[in-house]
Amino acid sequence: xxxxxxxxxxxxxxxxxxxxxxxxxxxxxxxxxxxxxxxxxxxxxxxxxxxxxxxxxxxxxxxxxxxxxxxxxxxxxxxxxxxxxxxxxxxxxxxxxxxxxxxxxxxxxxxxxxxxxxxxxxxxxxxxxxxxxxxxxxxxxxxxxxxxxxxxxxxxxxxxxxxxxxxxxxxxxxxxxxxxxxxxxxxxxxxxxxxxxxxxxxxxxxxxxxxxxxxxxxxxxxxxxxxxxxxxxxxxxxxxxxxxxxxxxxxxxxxxxxxxxxxxxxxxxxxxxxxxxxxxxxxxxxxxxxxxx
Numbered sequence: 022x023x024x025x026x027x028x029x030x031x032x033x034x035x036x037x038x039x040x041x042x043x044x045x046x047x048x049x050x051x052x053x054x055x056x057x058x059x060x061x062x063x064x065x066x067x068x069x070x071x072x073x074x075x076x077x078x079x080x081x082x083x084x085x086x087x088x089x090x091x092x093x094x095x096x097x098x099x100x101x102x103x104x105x106x107x108x109x110x111x112x113x114x115x116x117x118x119x120x121x122x123x124x125x126x127x128x129x130x131x132x133x134x135x136x137x138x139x140x141x142x143x144x145x146x147x148x149x150x151x152x153x154x155x156x157x158x159x160x161x162x163x164x165x166x167x168x169x170x171x172x173x174x175x176x177x178x179x180x181x182x183x184x185x186x187x188x189x190x191x192x193x194x195x196x197x198x199x200x201x202x203x204x205x206x207x208x209x210x211x212x213x214x215x216x217x218x219x220x221x222x223x224x225x226x227x228x229x230x231x232x233x234x235x236x237x238x239x240x241x242x243x244x245x246x247x248x249x250x251x252x253x254x255x256x257x258x259x260x261x262x263x264x265x266x267x268x269x270x271x272x273x274x275x276x277x278x279x280x281x282x283x284x285x286x287x288x289x290x291x292x293x294x295x296x297x298x299x300x301x302x303x304x305x306x307x308x309x310x311x312x313x314x
Contacts, residue, residue, distance in 0.1 A: 023042045023043070023044055023048075023049055023106075024042060024043040024044065024045060025042060025043055025157075026040065026041075026042035027040065027041050027042065027157050027160040027161065028040045028160070029113075029160055029167075029168075029171075031110070031112060036057075036110065036305075037058055037108060037110055038109070038110050038112065038113040038168075039107075039108065039109045039110070039113050039156075039160070039168075039171060039175075040106070040107070040108040040109075041105065041106065041107050041108075041153055041156055041157050041160065042105070042106055043103070043104070043105045043106075044102075044103060044104060044105070044106065045103050046098065046101070046102060046103075047069065047096055047097055047098040047102050049106070050062070050094070050095060050096035050097075051095060051096065051097050051098075052095060053093055053094075053095055054088070054093065054094050054095065055091050055092070055093050055295065055296045055297075056088075056090065056091070056108070057090050057091065057110070057302075057305040057306050058090060058108050058109060058110040058111070059087075059088065059089055059090065059108065059109050059110075059111070059114075059116070059130065060086070060087075060088045060106060060107070060108050061085065061086070061087055061106065061107040061108075061178070061179075061182070062085070062086040062087075062088070062096070062104065062105075062106050063083075063084075063085050063086075063104045063105050063106070063141075063146065063149050063150075063153075064080065064082075064083065064084040064085075064086065064096075064102055064103075064104040065083055065103055065104040065105070065146055065150075066082070066083070066101065066102060066103050066104070067081075067082075067098050067099075067100050067101050067102030067103065068080060068081035068082070068098070068099050068100045068102075069096060069097050069098035069099045069100070069102060070096075070097050070099065071086065071094065071095070071096050071097075071136075071137075071138060072093075072094060072095045072097075073088070073092065073093070073094040073136070073137045073138075074092065074093065074094075074133075074137075074247070074251070074255055075247040075248070075251040075255070076136070076245065076246040076247045077246065078136050078138070078246070080138060082140060083140060083141045083142065083143060083145070083146050084138050084139070084140055084141065085138060085139060085141050085149070085182055085185075086137060086138040087125075087129040087130055087132075087137055087138070087182070088130075088137060089130045089131060089262075090111065090262065090302075090306050091262070091295040091296065091297060091302065091306075092137070093295075093296070094137070105149075105150065105153050107153060107156070107175070107178065109175065110306075111266065111306050111307050111310070112307055113168065113172070114172050114175055114176075115310055116130060117263065117266070117267055117310070117311070118310060118311070119176070122176065123176050123179045123180055123183070124183060125179045125182075125183060128183050128186055128187060129179065129182055129183060129186065131259050133252060133255040133256055133259060134210055134245065134252070139185065139186050139189055140189075141185055145181070145185055148181060149178060149181065149182075152174050152177055152178045152181070153178070155174050156171050156174045156175065156178075159171050159174070202244065203240065203244070205230065205232065205237070205240065206240065206241070206244055208230055209226060209230060209237070209241070209249075212226055212229055212230060213226065213252060213253060213256050214256065216229070217253060217256040217257055217260065217279075218260075218278065218279055218280050219280045220253075220280075221253060221257070221280060222250070222253070223237070223238060223248070223249040223250050223253070226249065226253070237249060254294060257279055257290075258291065258294050258295065260279060261275060261279060261287075261291055261299070262295075262302065262306075264278070264279075265299055265302050265303050265306075265308060266302075266303070266306055266307055266308055266310055267308075267309070267310050267311035267312075268308070268309060268311060268312065269308060269309035269312055272284055272287070272288065272299045272300065275287075275299070276288075287299075
């Protein structure tokens with residue numbers, strides 16, 4: 022159940038710009054979420070199961086979850102959960118345009134090789150709650166420079182989260198309790214980030230790394246809880262979203278740059294993994310933001 026929901030809307034479209042609310046159960050998240058905005062979900066108590074993209078994770082205790090636009094996820098509690106949420110649209114605060122100030126992209130959001138959540142201490146929970154309270158008060162007051170003030174505290178919230186996440190070791194799994202990445206998987210990450218535009222199959226990366234495809238697939242599944250094909254897909258979709266949002270390139274040009282000879286096949290691929298077409302993504306999230314003065 023959402024409690025004390027405070028909302029700012031875009032003055033021209035009426036769509037969500039910024040929202041903050043508390044919750045006392047998993048009702049807001051226990052069905053598939055695919056939103057056109059960023060979400061920071063601070064779970065202050067409880068445990069349960071979190072499904073995001075292609076993987077399923079378990080969480081317990083104080084946890085911060087970070088989700089980007091049209092990233093699919095659900096949170097289902099096994100014990101009573103509570104916490105607070107900050108939602109913000111890319112037009113309200115763009116993580117790409119503020120990457121030099123707040124390097125959240127690749128650490129909090131778009132983390133295809135890491136879970137989209139991490140544990141936080143009780144002290145950190147108190148600090149996050151205090152920052153959220155200031156943002157909530159700014160929404161209530163409706164004074165001059167309201168957005169600038171909220172963005173300032175949102176940056177502080179994100180910076181705090183970045184410091185916590187980067188100081189933590191990788192989360193382990195049942196198959197890999199230490200969380201350490203084998204050297205081969207480090208090579209695979211580099212390979213995907215380098216070649217995702219033209220290598221789209223698991224077999225292509227097995228050949229590139231000169232390892233049996235079956236062995237590489239098993240290693241990826243045990244470490245990331247998703248298949249190699251799913252990792253590749255996530256990397257392509259991540260870049261597609263970035264290009265659709267930041268540039269004015271046509272969908273056809275973006276498709277070609279990502280190794281798709283057929284614009285319509287790319288559009289089907291994108292919609293299958295985000296539930297929206299590339300054009301609708303642009304209409305609901307924005308586009309050409311890197312070209313604005």
